[in-house]
Amino acid sequence: MNKPLDYIFPNPPEGLNLGALDLDNIPQHVAVIMDGNGRWAKKRAMNRLKGHKAGIEAVRETIRCASDLGVRYLTIYSFSTENWKRPQDEVVGLMDLFAKTMLAEVDGLHEENVRVRTIGDLSALPAETREAFEEAWQKTRNNTGMTLVVAVNYGSRQEILNAAEACVRRALARAAEGEDPTVALTEADFARGLYTADIPDPEVVIRTSGELRLSNFLLWQVAYSEFVITDTLWPDFDRYEFLRCLLAYQGRDRRFGAVK
Numbered sequence: 001m002n003k004p005l006d007y008i009f010p011n012p013p014e015g016l017n018l019g020a021l022d023l024d025n026i027p028q029h030v031a032v033i034m035d036g037n038g039r040w041a042k043k044r045a046m047n048r049l050k051g052h053k054a055g056i057e058a059v060r061e062t063i064r065c066a067s068d069l070g071v072r073y074l075t076i077y078s079f080s081t082e083n084w085k086r087p088q089d090e091v092v093g094l095m096d097l098f099a100k101t102m103l104a105e106v107d108g109l110h111e112e113n114v115r116v117r118t119i120g121d122l123s124a125l126p127a128e129t130r131e132a133f134e135e136a137w138q139k140t141r142n143n144t145g146m147t148l149v150v151a152v153n154y155g156s157r158q159e160i161l162n163a164a165e166a167c168v169r170r171a172l173a174r175a176a177e178g179e180d181p182t183v184a185l186t187e188a189d190f191a192r193g194l195y196t197a198d199i200p201d202p203e204v205v206i207r208t209s210g211e212l213r214l215s216n217f218l219l220w221q222v223a224y225s226e227f228v229i230t231d232t233l234w235p236d237f238d239r240y241e242f243l244r245c246l247l248a249y250q251g252r253d254r255r256f257g258a259v260k
Contacts, residue, residue, distance in 0.1 A: 008068045027203035029073040036209030036233030049093040054235035065239040067146040081155030099132040106136045113145030119195035120154030156219040163193030204249040208234045
């Protein structure tokens with residue numbers, strides 16, 4: 001982080017103390033379950049897609065703030081494997097929105113040295129959407145700043161099943177080579193088959209709109225993550241809400257099962 005706090009947070013609300021943020025305790029990986037777009041739109045008598053469009057600014061704001069603070073990985077849950085069950089017009093609109101937003105934002109992200117990658121099964125996405133994400137990855141893959149991880153068509157249970165299958169395939173390959181296939185499996189062995197094999201587990205998971213569930217998100221990876229829940233609907237989430245979440249995280253005593 002090479003930008004002063006008063007630059008990142010130029011107009012803090014009354015009562016929000018920037019000095020309380022410990023810059024030596026910024027999580028390297030923050031995961032966000034972005035929730036509340038539909039409710040935000042309903043409160044304003046708009047259709048749900050208008051809420052999703054309104055949430056784009058919150059995504060921009062969070063990316064900028066996280067990058068400026070020195071977060072190394074920011075994972076945003078944008079579309080789950082279960083979201084295909086939503087009304088067809090909403091799904092089609094979301095896929096179009098993903099493509100247009102990614103193409104519109106990638107140059108700016110590249111200039112900010114942000115690397116963009118995805119987790120999930122992109123093969124099921126419409127070609128235009130899939131190509132937009134792939135273009136963003138190709139353009140930014142050599143960047144050295146924060147990695148923006150977009151979870152799209154992502155489901156953690158399927159990810160875990162894929163990792164288990166990979167372990168079985170490795171065991172069969174050992175057997176074919178005349179080696180012992182029953183070698184004890186370690187957590188590290190299993191994690192090699194996850195989408196996030198080269199990404200550290202998130203220290204903190206933020207969920208907006210007050211909901212208290214994981215929604216099939218990073219079930220393996222969040223075993224010891226801290227959870228911060230805010231009632232703020234995602235389109236209203238800004239850098240100051242992000243700051244509040246980081247302060248809440250920093251106020252936790254992380255023991256990892258040990259007694260202190």
